[in-house]
Amino acid sequence: xxxxxxxxxxxxxxxxxxxxxxxxxxxxxxxxxxxxxxxxxxxxxxxxxxxxxxxxxxxxxxxxxxxxxxxxxxxxxxxxxxxxxxxxxxxxxxxxxxxxxxxxxxxxxxxxxxxxxxxxxxxxxxxxxxxxxxxxxxxxxxxxxxxxxxxxxxxxxxxxxxxxxxxxxxxxxxxxxxxxxxxxxxxxxxxxxx
Numbered sequence: 001x002x003x004x005x006x007x008x009x010x011x012x013x014x015x016x017x018x019x020x021x022x023x024x025x026x027x028x029x030x031x032x033x034x035x036x037x038x039x040x041x042x043x044x045x046x047x048x049x050x051x052x053x054x055x056x057x058x059x060x061x062x063x064x065x066x067x068x069x070x071x072x073x074x075x076x077x078x079x080x081x082x083x084x085x086x087x088x089x090x091x092x093x094x095x096x097x098x099x100x101x102x103x104x105x106x107x108x109x110x111x112x113x114x115x116x117x118x119x120x121x122x123x124x125x126x127x128x129x130x131x132x133x134x135x136x137x138x139x140x141x142x143x144x145x146x147x148x149x150x151x152x153x154x155x156x157x158x159x160x161x162x163x164x165x166x167x168x169x170x171x172x173x174x175x176x177x178x179x180x181x182x183x184x185x186x187x188x189x190x191x192x193x194x
Contacts, residue, residue, distance in 0.1 A: 015160035018153045025150045032119070032126040042116060042123035049075065049113040056109045057101060062090035066099045069111040075099075094131060095124040 006014070035044075051073060057065040063083040070077055078093030085091070091100040099113045116124070124130060130141035140148075 011160040015157060018156060018160075022150050022153050025146055028122050029126060029150075032123045035119075036123065036126075040119075042120045042127070043114060044119060045117045046120050047113075047115040049073070050104060051111045051113075052104070053101070053109040053111065057090075062101055063092060066090070066092050066101060066111055070099055070113070075113060095129050096121050 051069050053065065053069075063081065066083075067077060067081060076097070078097050078099065080094055081092050083090055083092055086098075086100060089100045089102045091098055093099055095116065097113075097115045099111055101109060102112050104110045104112075114120075125141070125143045128141065128144055128147070130143060132139040132141055135145065
């Protein structure tokens with residue numbers, strides 16, 4: 001069967017090489033997605049610190065207050081000490097290691113420090129967090145580009161799988177029954193999860 005002037009062997013190669021290339025990405029999404037369902041979030045296993053401030057820092061002094069707090073408590077300084085606003089809170093650092101001025105549960109101003117491990121960083125990648133760059137008019141991380149390519153490749157995986165099996169000629173009826181069952185069960189799972 002010809003599609004886009006490719007034969008079955010070409011489709012098998014596309015399927016195989018894309019699968020191998022994106023296997024690490026698939027592993028990241030499967031691992032972090034499944035563990036997130038069981039409420040294992042990005043700060044699991046992270047080193048977390050909270051230092052109470054006497055008062056809220058003056059506008060423009062936030063970075064200085066954060067840096068002084070880290071130094072006073074013998075914590076390393078983040079590589080990037082540029083002040084950014086993250087969810088309305090002044091922050092320095094990146095998704096691996098960051099320090100933020102925020103309110104604690106009692107409403108006190110604190111410097112909150114997070115030092116995530118590998119799992120936490122992978123979870124943040126899954127959630128499209130990280131240093132954003134302007135790429136083709138979109139604010140994306142470099143991992144976001146891999147994620148978009150992975151999404152496109154998923155369509156190609158299924159398309160190439162169908163082409164390689166020539167649309168299951170021998171078992172076409174059974175194949176459509178399984179497809180319909182998967183569609184119906186997925187739709188029901190979404191509906192009952194609302």
